[in-house]
Amino acid sequence: NAGVTQTPKFRILKIGQSMTLQCTQDMNHNYMYWYRQDPGMGLKLIYYSVGAGITDKGEVPNGYNVSRSTTEDFPLRLELAAPSQTSVYFCASLPRAGGYNEQFFGPGTRLTVL
Amino acid sequence: GNSVTQMEGPVTLSEEAFLTINCTYTATGYPSLFWYVQYPGEGLQLLLKATKADDKGSNKGFEATYRKETTSFHLEKGSVQVSDSAVYFCALSEGHAGGTSYGKLTFGQGTILTVHP
Numbered sequence: 001n002a003g004v005t006q007t008p009k010f011r012i013l014k015i016g017q018s019m020t021l022q023c024t025q026d027m028n029h030n031y032m033y034w035y036r037q038d039p040g041m042g043l044k045l046i047y048y049s050v051g052a053g054i055t056d057k058g059e060v061p062n063g064y065n066v067s068r069s070t071t072e073d074f075p076l077r078l079e080l081a082a083p084s085q086t087s088v089y090f091c092a093s094l095p096r097a098g099g100y101n102e103q104f105f106g107p108g109t110r111l112t113v114l
Numbered sequence: 115g116n117s118v119t120q121m122e123g124p125v126t127l128s129e130e131a132f133l134t135i136n137c138t139y140t141a142t143g144y145p146s147l148f149w150y151v152q153y154p155g156e157g158l159q160l161l162l163k164a165t166k167a168d169d170k171g172s173n174k175g176f177e178a179t180y181r182k183e184t185t186s187f188h189l190e191k192g193s194v195q196v197s198d199s200a201v202y203f204c205a206l207s208e209g210h211a212g213g214t215s216y217g218k219l220t221f222g223q224g225t226i227l228t229v230h231p
Contacts, residue, residue: 004157031217042118042203042221043158050216058218090157094217102148103219105157 001026004106006091012112013081021076021109023091031094032074033058033103034066036087043090049074081113116141118204120222127194127229135189135225137178137204145206147171147180147187148219152201161189161202194229201226 007022025032030051035043045058049068063085065077078085088110092103121136139145146165150158162171167182176191187204204222 033218040223042205042223043219044221045218048216048218056216092158101217102160102163103217105150105159107157 003027004091004093004104006089006106006109008109009107010110012114013078014114015081015083017081018077018079019081019111021078021089021091021111023074023076023106024072025074025091025093025104026072027093027095027104028071029093029095029104030071031096032068033092033094034064034074034076035090035092036060037090037108038087046076046089078111083113085111086113087111116145116206116208116220118206118220118222120202120204120225123224124226124228127227129196129229129231130193131229133189133191133194133198133227135202135204135227137187137189137222139185139187139204139206141185141206141208141220143208145208147178148205148207149176149178149187149189150203150205150221152203152224154200158203194227196229196231199227199229 004025033048034046037043044060047066049055088108090108091106094103117140148163149161151161152158162173164171164180170179178189201224203224205219
């Protein structure tokens, strides 16, 4: 298994541009998450999904959109990039309900908005 | 709401020194507690976890005990190595199987650990 994969690894955007961060997992996990990590801060939840076709907002959803058309894929869309969205983005997945289960993280996407 | 507070960092130690990274939490119900580690340039990986009060999680020489009375989950290691240099995150997840938390994690701000030879 490749686990959780994310593309691209790095990206520089200009203000106002849009892009999609890709996330794929091959473990057949129902639950998927997007977090952002700002310097010196912990991870903040942007959006999450409990299954194909079902998504919900996390703590910091403004400026982002998601979709979940398949179990494997959970892309994150930035429509109008702003400098405040400069961050490292992590995708994660969880096999099933139960807070005691471990989330599996991708390697991250480092995004800079200039 | 839930919150996790970690000790201020960064932490710099010599090899073979004793490590403690403090973590306290605020949560409703009975959260599960985790320590994740992030090595340079990599994503997060689970280091250890504990799912109920008085449980001790352990892995790679690291230990942490779930203390409900003090709402704490401090990370310890008796003798650190240079290879332990990384960022350590304490995190919690609400609830048990069938709950409505959907496994969402609340993270502390992270503690940078640097170990010198």
